Amino acid sequence: MIPSDHFVKFYNEIFKYLDRRGGDALDRYYARVADRRAFFTLDAFRRDGLKGMYEYWERIRIEENCDMTHEYDQTCYHCRMNTCPSLSKVLDNDAAPCKRYCDHCPGWVGRVIARANHFMVYDIVGRETPRCEFWVFRDKALAEAKRAEVAALRGDDLVRTNF
Amino acid sequence: MQDSLEQNADTRFEGLRYKSEGELHRDFHASILDGANYLRDNYGEDALREVLFETGTKVYKTLHEKLVAGDPSELLAWWRYYMDREGADYSLEETETGAVLTVRNCPAMMHLERRGIPGGKGLCTATRMLNEAFCSGSPYEIVLEETGSRSCQQTLRLKAT
Numbered sequence: 001m002i003p004s005d006h007f008v009k010f011y012n013e014i015f016k017y018l019d020r021r022g023g024d025a026l027d028r029y030y031a032r033v034a035d036r037r038a039f040f041t042l043d044a045f046r047r048d049g050l051k052g053m054y055e056y057w058e059r060i061r062i063e064e065n066c067d068m069t070h071e072y073d074q075t076c077y078h079c080r081m082n083t084c085p086s087l088s089k090v091l092d093n094d095a096a097p098c099k100r101y102c103d104h105c106p107g108w109v110g111r112v113i114a115r116a117n118h119f120m121v122y123d124i125v126g127r128e129t130p131r132c133e134f135w136v137f138r139d140k141a142l143a144e145a146k147r148a149e150v151a152a153l154r155g156d157d158l159v160r161t162n163f
Numbered sequence: 164m165q166d167s168l169e170q171n172a173d174t175r176f177e178g179l180r181y182k183s184e185g186e187l188h189r190d191f192h193a194s195i196l197d198g199a200n201y202l203r204d205n206y207g208e209d210a211l212r213e214v215l216f217e218t219g220t221k222v223y224k225t226l227h228e229k230l231v232a233g234d235p236s237e238l239l240a241w242w243r244y245y246m247d248r249e250g251a252d253y254s255l256e257e258t259e260t261g262a263v264l265t266v267r268n269c270p271a272m273m274h275l276e277r278r279g280i281p282g283g284k285g286l287c288t289a290t291r292m293l294n295e296a297f298c299s300g301s302p303y304e305i306v307l308e309e310t311g312s313r314s315c316q317q318t319l320r321l322k323a324t
Contacts, residue, residue, distance in 0.1 A: 001271045001290055002218075003245040005183035007191035009222045013214045014198050021206075029201060036197050040190070065185035094180065095221035 008089045015098035026100060030107030038112050045116035050077040053113075053136055077136040084130040091130065102127050103160070109134070110162030119143035122160040123150045179240040180225045187249065192271040193280050199289045200282065212292050219296020230301040235261065235319055238297060246270075261303065261319035272313040287315065 002010060018025040044052035050072040057079055061068050067083040086105075090097045106122035113120045113136055121143050122134040137143040140163060151159045176182060202211040220227045226237040239255065242264050246253045249270035256263045275283040287309055294305035294317070306318045 001245070001249070001251075001266075001269060001286065002195050002293060003183070003249065004187055004189050004191035004195075004271070004274075005245070005248070006181065006222070007195050010195060010214070010218050011198060013217045013222065014202065016217070017202070017206075017210065017214050028205075032197075032201055036194070060188075063186050063188040063190075092181070093222060094224035095217065 005089075008086045009093055009095065011104070012090045012093070012098050012101055013095065015101060015104065016096075019098055019100060026103070027107065030104055031111060033104065034108040034111035037108050038115060041112055042115055045112065045118070049116070049118070049138070050074075050136065053077045053118075075138060075142060078133075079135075080133045081131060084132060087128075087130040091128065097128070099127065102132065105132070106134070106160035106162075110160060114162040120160075120162045121146045121150060123154060124158040124160065125154070126158070176240050176244050178225075178229075178237050179244055180223070180237070182244060183248065189249075189270070189274040190278070192274045192286070193278060195271075195289065196275065196280070196282065196285050199285055203285075211289070212295075215289060215292040216296040216299070219293045220299065223297065227297055227299075227301075230297055230303050233302055235303065238319065258320075260321045263319075264317040266315050266317070267313075269313045269315065276313070284309070290317075 014029070015026060018029055041052075041056050044056060046052075048055070054070060054072045054077055057068070057070055060066060061070070064085050066081060066085055068079060068081045070077070070079040072078070087097075087101060090101055102124045106120070106124070110120045110122065119137045119140050119142075120134060121137075123132060125131050125133065135143070135146050137146070143161065143163060147159060147161050199211055202214060223241075226241055229235070229237045239257065239262055242255055246255070246264075246266070251266060251270050252268040253264065253266045256265070271286050272283045275286075287307065291307050294307060298304050302321055303319055304322045306320065308316045308318075310316055
């Protein structure tokens with residue numbers, strides 16, 4: 001049995017393998033992960049919108065031992081990962097991290113959020129910094145404004161959107 | 164949390180490279196199965212074997228290097244720590260030349276069953292490949308025998324010469 005605690009280290013090795021293959025191999029895997037995560041999330045996201053997203057990540061906060069803060073209102077769900085347990089585990093590792101490790105989160109989250117007809121802006125912050133932040137909006141114009149704000153701060157490579 | 168602290172203070176786990184603590188996110192068993200299935204279905208069994216070889220020899224570098232040097236102590240500590248942590252019904256018996264891990268109720272298989280996720284035996288295949296990687300270049304081999312839908316016996320023994 002591979003311990004559930006060590007899933008992310010295995011995940012990191014999958015990413016490295018797919019990255020070596022090149023092309024869109026990693027992006028196609030993110031799409032697969034999105035399909036799987038949609039099974040657990042999409043109904044609630046469609047039914048309850050931003051509240052459903054808050055409830056999902058509240059469960060994740062507990063089960064994945066996340067140091068994170070999040071909140072929502074009528075227009076936006078905002079999640080700030082103060083210390084990402086996933087990247088932290090990948091960095092606490094005798095194997096090297098995948099250079100694109102952080103892309104998997106916006107890669108699947110963005111796809112599921114899009115299927116729930118919402119708009120995501122993701123600030124990766126830094127690829128070896130276990131900290132990130134994302135926003136989900138009902139209104140595309142608000143998401144576009146947030147994207148411009150984050151891109152001005154980080155540069156385009158560290159910003160991901162689903163629109 | 165107290166259990167984790169006690170586990171970390173337990174001298175049986177000295178030398179174990181990764182001692183995870185806190186809550187368990189058991190859905191990651193499904194994620195492991197799905198990742199393994201994805202590699203196998205899209206790139207073939209060799210791709211899965213390659214990824215698990217990297218995992219077994221680089222992620223678990225110290226465990227692997229100890230086996231190569233003839234020392235199974237970290238593997239045994241790893242089995243004990245994570246079987247305890249995941250609440251497995253198991254026993255681990257050390258023998259003169261290795262050990263026998265008897266899993267009567269595998270936590271990963273139990274979780275997949277609870278979630279209604281089929282194909283759990285794919286995790287047994289992944290475990291075999293990981294075991295091969297652990298033992299590569301070492302005097303040991305691990306023979307995994309499935310004894311039921313949620314049970315197995317893994318025997319660590321010296322390779323026949």
